[in-house]
Amino acid sequence: MSTSGEMTERSWRGWMSFIAEASDLLAGTLDPERTLALIAQLFVPRLSTWCAVYNDEADPRPAYVWHTDEEQSDLLRHRLITDGPPPQGPPSGWHGEVACTIPLIARGRPIGAIALGRTDRFSPDHIELAEELSRRSALALDNARLFAGQTAMSKALQRSLLPPDLPEVPGIEVGVVYRPADHTVDVGGDFYDLFACKPGPDGARRWRFAIGDVCGTGPEAAAVTGLARHALRILAGEGLSVPVVMERLNRLILDEGPRGRLLTLLHGEITEGGGLGLVCAGHPLPLLLSPDGTVVEAATPQPLLGVLDEVTFEAGHLTLLPGQVLLSVTDGVTERRDGELMLGDGHGLEAILADCAGLSAGAVAAAIDRRVRDFGAEPGNDDMAIVVLRAAD
Amino acid sequence: MLEPVGLALDTTRQEGRALVTARGSIDLHSSESLRECLTGLIDEGEPEVIVDLTAVDFCDSSGLNVLVRAYKHARARGSSVIVTGAYGRVENVLRTTGLDRFLIRES
Numbered sequence: 001m002s003t004s005g006e007m008t009e010r011s012w013r014g015w016m017s018f019i020a021e022a023s024d025l026l027a028g029t030l031d032p033e034r035t036l037a038l039i040a041q042l043f044v045p046r047l048s049t050w051c052a053v054y055n056d057e058a059d060p061r062p063a064y065v066w067h068t069d070e071e072q073s074d075l076l077r078h079r080l081i082t083d084g085p086p087p088q089g090p091p092s093g094w095h096g097e098v099a100c101t102i103p104l105i106a107r108g109r110p111i112g113a114i115a116l117g118r119t120d121r122f123s124p125d126h127i128e129l130a131e132e133l134s135r136r137s138a139l140a141l142d143n144a145r146l147f148a149g150q151t152a153m154s155k156a157l158q159r160s161l162l163p164p165d166l167p168e169v170p171g172i173e174v175g176v177v178y179r180p181a182d183h184t185v186d187v188g189g190d191f192y193d194l195f196a197c198k199p200g201p202d203g204a205r206r207w208r209f210a211i212g213d214v215c216g217t218g219p220e221a222a223a224v225t226g227l228a229r230h231a232l233r234i235l236a237g238e239g240l241s242v243p244v245v246m247e248r249l250n251r252l253i254l255d256e257g258p259r260g261r262l263l264t265l266l267h268g269e270i271t272e273g274g275g276l277g278l279v280c281a282g283h284p285l286p287l288l289l290s291p292d293g294t295v296v297e298a299a300t301p302q303p304l305l306g307v308l309d310e311v312t313f314e315a316g317h318l319t320l321l322p323g324q325v326l327l328s329v330t331d332g333v334t335e336r337r338d339g340e341l342m343l344g345d346g347h348g349l350e351a352i353l354a355d356c357a358g359l360s361a362g363a364v365a366a367a368i369d370r371r372v373r374d375f376g377a378e379p380g381n382d383d384m385a386i387v388v389l390r391a392a393d
Numbered sequence: 394m395l396e397p398v399g400l401a402l403d404t405t406r407q408e409g410r411a412l413v414t415a416r417g418s419i420d421l422h423s424s425e426s427l428r429e430c431l432t433g434l435i436d437e438g439e440p441e442v443i444v445d446l447t448a449v450d451f452c453d454s455s456g457l458n459v460l461v462r463a464y465k466h467a468r469a470r471g472s473s474v475i476v477t478g479a480y481g482r483v484e485n486v487l488r489t490t491g492l493d494r495f496l497i498r499e500s
Contacts, residue, residue: 215454262458264490282490303491307461335453342451342482 015129018046022133026140035144039114039137040066047130048116049097052080057103057113060084076117085115091122098122102134106142154187161191161225169194169207169270172320175365175388179332181217188383189214189221189261190330191229198239200271207270208236211387213283213330215262224253224261228305232267242269242279243313246305250281253306263305266328274320274391279313281305284334287350289364291323293357295350298326320391325364327353332384333368338376361390399423400449402430410441416448419456427456431463431474440472447478452486460496 043051052062086099099117194209264282282304334344400423401416467474476496487493
């Protein structure tokens with residue numbers, strides 16, 4: 001950028017620091033709407049009396065209009081819509097003011113435009129600075145749009161990894177909490193599911209539930225999560241036993257080769273009357289809470305999936321008696337940190353669950369969620385899932 | 394020499410085996426250095442790699458992933474990776490994930 005010589009060195013330095021500050025502000029927002037507003041607010045009042053930002057050059061309606069005199073905003077918007085934006089190129093007379101339109105170009109593509117107007121003239125320096133600021137604005141707006149697109153994609157992907165709704169299981173209350181790791185861009189590897197499956201040979205109704213955690217985050221982990229969740233639904237829906245489902249899933253993940261990820265999974269079958277058959281493959285062990293507040297581990301550890309091909313699994317059986325609670329979590333709960341301490345240290349989760357005696361399934365899930373969030377001041381960088389099953393009294 | 398943040402690795406070789414002494418936490422940020430170290434030793438043809446976790450206070454799933462991959466990589470080449478000294482959280486996570494039966498040799 002070279003100065004046309006109209007400015008003193010001092011005011012030029014002032015403008016350079018203004019451009020630097022503006023760039024910092026623009027870089028600090030990743031929301032497209034807020035970026036639009038910020039762009040207009042940066043131009044007004046230092047470079048122009050008013051500014052209108054267009055999302056799309058072909059759309060005659062400005063997405064954002066900002067005027068030093070707020071009462072003029074509506075009239076200005078109306079003029080811009082009815083007469084169209086001022087011409088591109090050097091500023092020229094427009095409704096008694098001087099105005100021009102500057103296209104917003106980012107990465108070689110037009111992504112919108114800004115219209116600027118002044119009650120007095122634009123000096124050549126003003127124009128040069130406006131062009132400089134519009135280049136930086138265009139890049140910031142493009143980044144914000146790309147980020148918004150990626151966030152929307154991550155959210156859609158994350159949603160697809162969770163069940164659309166949970167079935168009613170007679171005699172069993174269900175409480176679920178799911179918290180993605182945020183960071184808005186990353187898709188976590190945690191998932192849970194609960195669904196009805198084929199009646200058993202005795203005609204009794206059966207349901208399956210699962211809670212799992214794929215090692216890592218991002219689209220690669222999410223792909224394995226999707227594979228595991230859908231395969232589990234199909235295999236279990238066909239009535240394959242819990243251990244056989246685990247063996248098939250293990251095989252399936254190993255067959256993915258280098259794309260495969262480690263998967264820890266708790267999978268169980270619920271039969272009418274509260275019967276549970278569980279396999280806990282490398283996953284934090286489920287805990288069983290009795291109404292008197294005693295807590296015990298409800299399964300024995302078996303190897304996680306995606307490691308070795310010669311693994312076999314065995315289901316453990318128990319009956320959920322009236323008022324008893326089965327708590328299943330992912331390691332986002334037990335590995336929640338407070339400095340050096342982790343929530344799961346020294347049977348920390350058992351102690352929290354013991355305090356939940358007498359609560360409904362939903363209240364247990366909410367209580368655990370709250371205790372996790374209270375535990376560490378720092379927000380967790382892992383996602384977490386909590387599934388609570390409680391036999392009705 | 395500056396130690397890598399979070400995890401320090403020290404390798405000694407003796408009588409046909411390599412002993413990797415790890416100190417610190419094995420997590421998403423530090424597990425890559427462990428992966429490079431173990432892969433390097435296996436590729437150099439060390440018949441047995443022992444990872445001493447006595448001074449490791451935390452190992453998350455990315456750390457497990459590194460240990461498992463090293464274990465499988467070694468097995469495919471006819472060598473072995475063994476973990477010793479795991480205690481507390483690290484022992485718990487190995488037990489919970491069922492990896493203790495592959496990675497830890499009963500003494």
